[in-house]
Amino acid sequence: MYLNKGDMxxxxxxxxxxxxxxxxxxxxxxYNHWANCTLVNWLRTKPTxxxxxxLKSSFATxxxxxxxxxxxxxxxxxxxNPNAPYSGQDFDGDLNSTFDTLIAQSQELAEYxxxxxxxxxxxxxxxxxxxxxxxxxxxxxxxxxxxxxxxHRGQVITMGRNLGFTDAxxxxxxxxxxxxx
Numbered sequence: 001m002y003l004n005k006g007d008m009x010x011x012x013x014x015x016x017x018x019x020x021x022x023x024x025x026x027x028x029x030x031y032n033h034w035a036n037c038t039l040v041n042w043l044r045t046k047p048t049x050x051x052x053x054x055l056k057s058s059f060a061t062x063x064x065x066x067x068x069x070x071x072x073x074x075x076x077x078x079x080x081n082p083n084a085p086y087s088g089q090d091f092d093g094d095l096n097s098t099f100d101t102l103i104a105q106s107q108e109l110a111e112y113x114x115x116x117x118x119x120x121x122x123x124x125x126x127x128x129x130x131x132x133x134x135x136x137x138x139x140x141x142x143x144x145x146x147x148x149x150x151x152h153r154g155q156v157i158t159m160g161r162n163l164g165f166t167d168a169x170x171x172x173x174x175x176x177x178x179x180x181x
Contacts, residue, residue, distance in 0.1 A: 022118040025142045027177075029113035032146045033106040034180055035171040036069070039153050040099045042169045046160070048095050055159050058152075062159050063095050069152045070102040076145035077109050079127055080138055084112070106149075113142060 043051060043062065051062045059065040071091055078086035093101060113121075116138070126135045150173075157168045 019118050021139055022116070022121045025116075025121050025139050026110075026114050028146050028173075029110040029142060030181075031173055031176045032149055033103075033110040034176055035153060035173075036106040036149065037103055038169045038171050038180075039156060040066075040103055042167070043156075043160075044099060046163075046165065050163055051095055053163055055162055057155055057159055059155075062156055063098050065152055065156050065159065066098050066102050067091050067093075069149050070098070070105045072148055073105050073109050073145055076141055077105075077112060079125060079141055080116075081112050084108075109145070 054060045057065065059068055067090070074084075075086050077084045091098070091101060121139050121142070122137050124135050124137050125141065127133060150171075153171055157171075160168055
């Protein structure tokens, strides 16, 4: 990526057709890590007792929503990487350990995806679980886990607004590509 001097725009080098999908998935995973770090850094500035306030949402508190994000990322990493087994045990840490674990898990996911070859990203993986069965290329799973996390980051921002926070950070994918990389 090149930052254009004198303005707030950026140019991304065009990857070749052969590696554009791999580039996109690796960039998407890096974005996910950055966005989770940005969200957590913002939440660290808020009082713990307010972040533990129960709200009407998919998960009762911001901490529980973050735990759902990290557990779901762990699950999908175990699908992509057979050497990263998913225990199925729920994480039950306090707020600060939830923050730390989410950031570490997001980094682990991004680093693993960065290590994949184009062929591995395009290769199908069979999933046979108690909830569903499918056999999609790995890039579909990467897109799913990042999209899922983005959805719940949005919920956390909305929950924060309901708690009176008006200074939420920008975690938009295009913002990441233009300003944060």
